[in-house]
Amino acid sequence: MSLALIVLFPLLGVLINGFLGARFQKPIAGYIASAAVLASFLVALLSVLQLPSQNYVIHQTVYTWIEAGDFKADVAFLLDRLSAVMILVVTGIGFLIHLFSTAYMKDDHNDPKGHLYGRYFVFLNLFIAFMSVLVLADNYLLLFVGWEGVGLCSYFLIGFWFQRDDAKFASQKAFVLNRVGDFGFLLAMLLLFYFTGTLQFEPIFELARTNPEAFQTAGLGLAGGLTAITLLLTLGATGKSAQIPLYTWLPDAMAGPTPVSALIHAATMVTAGVYLVARSAPLFEATPVTKWVICGLGAATALIAGLTALAHTDIKKVLAYSTVSQLGFMFMAAGVGAYGAAIFHVFTHAFFKAGLFLGAGSVIHALHGEQDMRKMGGLAKKLSATHLTFLICGWALAGAVPFAGFFSKDEIIAALFGAASNPIYLVAGIVGLVAAFITALYTGRQYGQIFGGEPRDKELYDHAHEAPALMTIPLWILAAGAIFAGFLNLPSFVPGMQLFSGWLEPIFAHGAEHGVHAAANPILLLIGAIIGWGGWLIGRSLGINSARAQAPGTTSLDKFYGVVVGETGAMVAVFSRWIDEKVIDGVVNGVGGIVGGVGAAFRSTQTSFVRNYALAMALGAAVLIAYFIAR
Amino acid sequence: MPISFYLLVSAALFSIGVAGVLVRRNAIVIFMCVEMMLNAANLAFVAAARSLGKMDGQVFVFFVMTVAAAEVAVGLAIIVALFRNRETIDVDEVNLLKG
Numbered sequence: 001m002s003l004a005l006i007v008l009f010p011l012l013g014v015l016i017n018g019f020l021g022a023r024f025q026k027p028i029a030g031y032i033a034s035a036a037v038l039a040s041f042l043v044a045l046l047s048v049l050q051l052p053s054q055n056y057v058i059h060q061t062v063y064t065w066i067e068a069g070d071f072k073a074d075v076a077f078l079l080d081r082l083s084a085v086m087i088l089v090v091t092g093i094g095f096l097i098h099l100f101s102t103a104y105m106k107d108d109h110n111d112p113k114g115h116l117y118g119r120y121f122v123f124l125n126l127f128i129a130f131m132s133v134l135v136l137a138d139n140y141l142l143l144f145v146g147w148e149g150v151g152l153c154s155y156f157l158i159g160f161w162f163q164r165d166d167a168k169f170a171s172q173k174a175f176v177l178n179r180v181g182d183f184g185f186l187l188a189m190l191l192l193f194y195f196t197g198t199l200q201f202e203p204i205f206e207l208a209r210t211n212p213e214a215f216q217t218a219g220l221g222l223a224g225g226l227t228a229i230t231l232l233l234t235l236g237a238t239g240k241s242a243q244i245p246l247y248t249w250l251p252d253a254m255a256g257p258t259p260v261s262a263l264i265h266a267a268t269m270v271t272a273g274v275y276l277v278a279r280s281a282p283l284f285e286a287t288p289v290t291k292w293v294i295c296g297l298g299a300a301t302a303l304i305a306g307l308t309a310l311a312h313t314d315i316k317k318v319l320a321y322s323t324v325s326q327l328g329f330m331f332m333a334a335g336v337g338a339y340g341a342a343i344f345h346v347f348t349h350a351f352f353k354a355g356l357f358l359g360a361g362s363v364i365h366a367l368h369g370e371q372d373m374r375k376m377g378g379l380a381k382k383l384s385a386t387h388l389t390f391l392i393c394g395w396a397l398a399g400a401v402p403f404a405g406f407f408s409k410d411e412i413i414a415a416l417f418g419a420a421s422n423p424i425y426l427v428a429g430i431v432g433l434v435a436a437f438i439t440a441l442y443t444g445r446q447y448g449q450i451f452g453g454e455p456r457d458k459e460l461y462d463h464a465h466e467a468p469a470l471m472t473i474p475l476w477i478l479a480a481g482a483i484f485a486g487f488l489n490l491p492s493f494v495p496g497m498q499l500f501s502g503w504l505e506p507i508f509a510h511g512a513e514h515g516v517h518a519a520a521n522p523i524l525l526l527i528g529a530i531i532g533w534g535g536w537l538i539g540r541s542l543g544i545n546s547a548r549a550q551a552p553g554t555t556s557l558d559k560f561y562g563v564v565v566g567e568t569g570a571m572v573a574v575f576s577r578w579i580d581e582k583v584i585d586g587v588v589n590g591v592g593g594i595v596g597g598v599g600a601a602f603r604s605t606q607t608s609f610v611r612n613y614a615l616a617m618a619l620g621a622a623v624l625i626a627y628f629i630a631r
Numbered sequence: 632m633p634i635s636f637y638l639l640v641s642a643a644l645f646s647i648g649v650a651g652v653l654v655r656r657n658a659i660v661i662f663m664c665v666e667m668m669l670n671a672a673n674l675a676f677v678a679a680a681r682s683l684g685k686m687d688g689q690v691f692v693f694f695v696m697t698v699a700a701a702e703v704a705v706g707l708a709i710i711v712a713l714f715r716n717r718e719t720i721d722v723d724e725v726n727l728l729k730g
Binding site for chain 2: 610
């Protein structure tokens with residue numbers, strides 16, 4: 001079965017909805033798009049089921065894209081254990097979100113005439129296509145194509161309601177900050193090519209495992225080449241996966257439609273950075289310094305974003321900062337070498353975060369566009385399906401046993417403490433515990449504010465109504481995932497239930513010093529359980545009793561960016577404008593002037609008198625004859 | 632008679648023709664001068680043929696005359712077209728291509 005179909009089905013959806021979408025009745029474009037993603041999911045599922053019989057690697061080359069001298073980059077897809085997990089998450093959760101969007105975007109207040117409906121699904125399908133390319137690529141160049149593509153679709157989708165100011169600025173901000181990361185990624189690719197002559201994964205990883213000296217640079221030894229490469233890859237991942245300091249685009253990205261936030265900014269695109277690091281594990285394993293950097297970055301992000309989430313009152317902003325924080329967890333796991341734990345957290349996080357975002361979307365839809373939690377409250381009985389699914393996914397996020405988030409977060413923290421001989425990892429582990437507690441706090445608070453207590457705004461409460469089935473069914477499926485996904489990887493004292501790590505182990509087995517099976521420390525489990533439930537309950541009562549608190553302004557990081565980057569950017573812009581007008585235009589106009597002058601000089605020969613031309617011919621002939629006679 | 636006399640006459644005729652082409656303004660007169668140049672060349676050919684005792688020169692004259700005839704046909708057609716459009720055949724008046 002051709003893996004290319006996974007990419008082609010959504011592209012087909014793009015074409016159909018792109019050209020004919022405006023003519024369809026509203027839900028049809030959505031159904032077409034959803035069908036396309038369902039087809040992708042089925043192809044992916046069938047291919048994954050074939051994996052065991054193919055030695056767990058399906059490698060298909062579609063065509064040779066670039067061939068220049070010794071360098072070859074193909075459009076080729078690699079389905080192995082890691083990409084299998086990712087592609088199922090992308091297409092599966094993508095499909096659920098497409099279904100949800102079909103109903104959600106029908107009553108779009110920002111689009112009264114309904115012209116934008118088809119366009120939405122074009123971009124959403126395009127995103128799935130690019131994301132599939134990203135996770136299925138077998139070389140860095142094709143991965144980068146997908147990487148850029150999802151950034152592009154993110155730009156389109158964040159700025160979907162393009163007449164709104166917040167959407168316009170947010171989409172540009174996202175793109176520019178991503179670009180900084182892409183710059184790092186590009187440099188990393190250049191260095192990889194310089195040292196190895198190829199960009200395909202297997203040859204590079206083989207070289208890194210067997211002969212790391214090949215990456216040495218004069219004077220810096222191994223620290224030169226490979227460390228530079230991995231640090232640059234980390235920069236790329238930082239931009240895409242919203243780590244400090246490139247995370248500020250993600251909260252602003254909430255200006256886009258809520259299903260977009262669920263798909264792109266929770267379940268899939270932002271995990272591309274984690275996927276990149278996991279895929280490049282052999283490279284990172286050879287450069288411990290970079291791993292410390294990643295771990296530190298992840299820890300800082302997890303903590304700071306979590307604290308910020310605690311202070312916000314917009315339902316989506318809390319979830320956005322929560323995503324940043326959870327990505328920090330994933331980075332911490334990667335930083336300690338527990339790539340399997342990182343991917344497991346990607347997996348569980350996709351379920352419960354998408355569930356939370358879609359639930360938030362359902363709430364917003366029910367309250368006709370209200371997003372301020374201070375005006376909500378007491379919605380538990382009115383929105384029963386949304387309430388229950390939000391509760392379950394919230395428990396999962398908070399790390400409340402036995403829901404999914406508990407197991408994945410615990411595995412990360414256990415891995416960190418397992419490596420605690422290194423003080424960096426010890427500190428990270430403690431930060432992880434604190435961040436987990438904060439996670440539980442803000443999640444409980446959010447739940448309490450929305451669904452618990454008394455309604456704060458009577459009018460909104462009275463008009464609230466539950467969402468249609470097309471929206472609640474995906475919510476239930478995601479909630480089921482939030483319940484059961486955790487059981488795929490129980491701590492190792494439960495024998496035989498480490499399906500997830502077992503599946504991924506052969507990929508990460510080379511060199512991951514602390515292994516994918518985190519040391520099962522019952523004390524940590526207990527602490528984790530207490531943190532999860534305790535934090536949640538405390539948060540819930542905080543939420544129920546919260547007065548109309550002041551909403552914080554932008555984070556100081558944003559203000560810092562505004563001043564420093566903005567001002568220097570303005571100066572650079574003025575200087576560039578001067579150069580453009582005086583220097584560059586001067587040169588261009590000067591060249592034009594010279595050409596004109598020479599032309600004017602020669603123009604005098606064009607007298608239009610035939611006799612002058614005849615004279616010129618006669619003189620020329622005379623000169624030639626004289627020359628030949630004289631020879 | 633030494634051939635040089637004939638060649639001198641031919642050269643003289645040719646020069647007069649060139650002078651005529653460069654100086655005269657009437658298109659038909661310019662054509663007549665061109666014909667004169669061609670005939671000067673014919674004279675040179677015939678003289679050489681006689682002097683060398685071969686018929687090649689005289690055969691070549693036939694070719695030249697044929698070309699001259701064709702050229703006159705086309706040239707006069709152009710002049711007629713020019714007159715119909717511009718009401719003049721003074722070559723100095725045809726100066727639209729002035730740069």
